[in-house]
Amino acid sequence: MVIIKAEIDEDLKRKLWEKAFKKFGYSKGALSKAIREAIEKWVQEEFKQTDEFAMKMERLRDLNNTFFEKIESELIEKYPGMYGAIAKGKLLGIAKSFHEIVKIANEKAPNEPHRLIFKIPDKAKKHKKRGKLGWRSSVVKIVGTT
């Protein structure tokens, strides 16, 4: 167990006391129990939201990347060196510059949480070569892959 200090305003304190004593009785540990419960609920909710966001993002990422892989060779054949944008599993457009493609993407899929914006290569790229993250990254504890 650790002790955490935090400041809350008078009104919230009054409400906390009222609810804590009502639920846990007029005992010494009532406030601690209520605060612990409140923090646990908040942390669980935050994790739930983060997990839901990550899952949604992964679904959209899969959708957009699957579509890209389907049309990749066609894009390379027709539009080498140009820029493309994909969202919701659809091609949003093709443009000559990064600025133009961003404009198209913002017009056609303005609030889409995941989009692909890319320069179409001259020929099909294989997976990029392995790179080095630098000596500084050696001091970082790596949690896992993205």
Place this chain on the structure above:
Amino acid sequence: MEVKRSENCWDYVSGNLRRPYPVLDVLIIVDGIANQFLFELDTGYDGSLLLPLHLFYELRLNEFEIPRKYWATAETVTGKKIILRTAIAEVQVGSLRFETEIETYEGNNLFLAGLGLIDELKVLLDGVGKRLCIIENT
């Protein structure tokens, strides 16, 4: 961290290393909104810019990702292999503006500027003066 800069020069900073190291300010511009970050120059990193994952999302770079097929697999000096989530963004260093790739991975908390960024710039490492300068229009 506050860094003294004059025009296109940034003083080395002191951190948890044995000696001060070179850094540079980079503006990452997403939909016209610029966010400034201080990146450590690391020639051992062969990408352009590496950001912490939470910033990748806060800057909405997930809306500018390149296809997963083109993400690099990187290897740390300890031999750990990780996949680098990558997006394209417009950046500004000094008065130079260009597009570049920004990478991240879960667990990263470093801000690194690597060989990919250096390819776009003329960088002077003034070790004696303990500062990094970007040379423009030369």
